[in-house]
Amino acid sequence: MPPSGDAPSAIEHTLRVIGDRWSILIVRAALRGIRRFDDFCEDLGIARPILTERLRRLVRNGVMIKVPYQDHPVRYEYRLTDAGIALSPVLVALVRWSEEHAPGATTPTALVHAPCGTELEQAFWCRRCRTTFGPTAIRGVERRQVDGDSAADMPDAPAGH
Amino acid sequence: MPPSGDAPSAIEHTLRVIGDRWSILIVRAALRGIRRFDDFCEDLGIARPILTERLRRLVRNGVMIKVPYQDHPVRYEYRLTDAGIALSPVLVALVRWSEEHAPGATTPTALVHAPCGTELEQAFWCRRCRTTFGPTAIRGVERRQVDGDSAADMPDAPAGH
DNA sequence: ACATCTGGGTTCTGTTTTAGAACTCACTCG
DNA sequence: CGAGTGAGTTCTAAAACAGAACCCAGATGT
Structure with missing residues (x-):
C-alpha cells in the first residue's frame, strides 16, 4: 500500500x-x-x-x-x-493540539522548560532567517539526490539539546 | 482504560x-x-x-x-x-524522527521555510529564556486549577503564524 | 518444606477492526 | 440509451485487540 x-x-x-x-x-x-x-x-x-x-x-x-x-x-x-x-516532539505536538483544539480538554500537567519552569512552546525554526514560524509557512520541495550539504553560510544551530 | x-x-x-x-x-x-x-x-x-x-x-x-x-x-x-x-507539527515531528533515527530512510521531499526555502527545524521554545532547546530539558509539572494566567512579565510570543 | 507471593510473561477464547472486491445510485456525456 | 464518473455501501475474510486464566523461577513467611 x-x-x-x-x-x-x-x-x-x-x-x-x-x-x-x-x-x-x-x-x-x-x-x-x-x-x-x-x-x-x-x-x-x-x-x-x-x-x-x-x-x-x-x-x-x-x-x-x-x-x-x-x-x-x-x-x-x-x-x-x-x-x-x-520522540518527545511527537508527544508534545499531540498534547499541544488537543490543548488548542479540544472542546473541554483537561490537562493536568503542563510541560515546562526545566531550567526556568516556564511553559514551553513548540515551533518551527528557520536557521537562516533566525525566526520561528507556524505551519502555514511550510512548503515541501523535491530533494535532489546526493545533496552534499550545499548550505554553509549560516551562523549556528538553533540550540543545544 | x-x-x-x-x-x-x-x-x-x-x-x-x-x-x-x-x-x-x-x-x-x-x-x-x-x-x-x-x-x-x-x-x-x-x-x-x-x-x-x-x-x-x-x-x-x-x-x-x-x-x-x-x-x-x-x-x-x-x-x-x-x-x-x-496538526502539521505532529506530521513534521514524525518525519524528523524517521529522518534522524531510521536505518536507510528515503526522504524524497524536504520541508522548508516557504519565504526563504531553507530546510526547517523543529524545536521547543522558551519565551522567557528566549531560547530553543531539546527534549531533555523538558519537565512536566502539576498544573493548579483556575490558573488565571499568572505569568505576565515576558516580552512577546515566539513568532507569527 | 510447604504455601504463598512477585514479576514477567504465555495461552486461550471471544469481539472489534481492517482489508478487498464487488455492487449501488445519481447524474452527465456521446 | 449505453458508457462513464464520483462518492460512496455491502458483503466476506483476515488481522488486531481485550480479558481472563494460567505458568515458571525464585523469594519469603511460618
Missing part, C-alpha cells in the same frame, strides 16, 4: 514503529519514569499480551532497551533509548 | 481523533492538496469503507470539512480546517 507511489515515506516509517493505539502511550509512560512490565500494564490499562508484543517491537526498533535490574530471579525493565527520548 | 488514573489526557484525546493507522496519512495527503474521495483512495491505497469512516470522523472532530464543489450530481470534497492544518 504505497502512500504516494514511492517507497515507504518518512511518516510511514515512523508510524510503522509507533503508529498503533498503544506505543505512543507506552513511550509517554516511560518518559514519566515507568520502567517495569506490571507498572506499564497498570498505568495504561493495556492487555498483557499486547504490552509484550509492543515492548518487543519498540526494542526491536531501537526505541527502548530491555535491561536486567536484578539477577537470581532475573528481572528486566524497559528504558527509553536516545531515539526513544527523541 | 484510564492512562494514569485521571480523565482522558491530552494525548489520548488527540489519539482518539487521529490515532489510527490512516488518519495522519489522510491529513498529510490533504496537506499535499488532495481533496476528493477517489484521490485519497488511490493516493493512500486505503480501503474505501475505511476511508469513508475516517473522513467522517475527521469531519466530526473538526479536522476537515466536507464542501460541495458542484451540484446536480452533488459532489463533495474534503478540506482541512485550521485545526487540521494545526
Whole structure:
C-alpha cells in the first residue's frame, strides 16, 4: 500500500514503529519514569499480551532497551533509548493540539522548560532567517539526490539539546 | 482504560481523533492538496469503507470539512480546517524522527521555510529564556486549577503564524 | 518444606477492526 | 440509451485487540 507511489515515506516509517493505539502511550509512560512490565500494564490499562508484543517491537526498533535490574530471579525493565527520548516532539505536538483544539480538554500537567519552569512552546525554526514560524509557512520541495550539504553560510544551530 | 488514573489526557484525546493507522496519512495527503474521495483512495491505497469512516470522523472532530464543489450530481470534497492544518507539527515531528533515527530512510521531499526555502527545524521554545532547546530539558509539572494566567512579565510570543 | 507471593510473561477464547472486491445510485456525456 | 464518473455501501475474510486464566523461577513467611 504505497502512500504516494514511492517507497515507504518518512511518516510511514515512523508510524510503522509507533503508529498503533498503544506505543505512543507506552513511550509517554516511560518518559514519566515507568520502567517495569506490571507498572506499564497498570498505568495504561493495556492487555498483557499486547504490552509484550509492543515492548518487543519498540526494542526491536531501537526505541527502548530491555535491561536486567536484578539477577537470581532475573528481572528486566524497559528504558527509553536516545531515539526513544527523541520522540518527545511527537508527544508534545499531540498534547499541544488537543490543548488548542479540544472542546473541554483537561490537562493536568503542563510541560515546562526545566531550567526556568516556564511553559514551553513548540515551533518551527528557520536557521537562516533566525525566526520561528507556524505551519502555514511550510512548503515541501523535491530533494535532489546526493545533496552534499550545499548550505554553509549560516551562523549556528538553533540550540543545544 | 484510564492512562494514569485521571480523565482522558491530552494525548489520548488527540489519539482518539487521529490515532489510527490512516488518519495522519489522510491529513498529510490533504496537506499535499488532495481533496476528493477517489484521490485519497488511490493516493493512500486505503480501503474505501475505511476511508469513508475516517473522513467522517475527521469531519466530526473538526479536522476537515466536507464542501460541495458542484451540484446536480452533488459532489463533495474534503478540506482541512485550521485545526487540521494545526496538526502539521505532529506530521513534521514524525518525519524528523524517521529522518534522524531510521536505518536507510528515503526522504524524497524536504520541508522548508516557504519565504526563504531553507530546510526547517523543529524545536521547543522558551519565551522567557528566549531560547530553543531539546527534549531533555523538558519537565512536566502539576498544573493548579483556575490558573488565571499568572505569568505576565515576558516580552512577546515566539513568532507569527 | 510447604504455601504463598512477585514479576514477567504465555495461552486461550471471544469481539472489534481492517482489508478487498464487488455492487449501488445519481447524474452527465456521446 | 449505453458508457462513464464520483462518492460512496455491502458483503466476506483476515488481522488486531481485550480479558481472563494460567505458568515458571525464585523469594519469603511460618
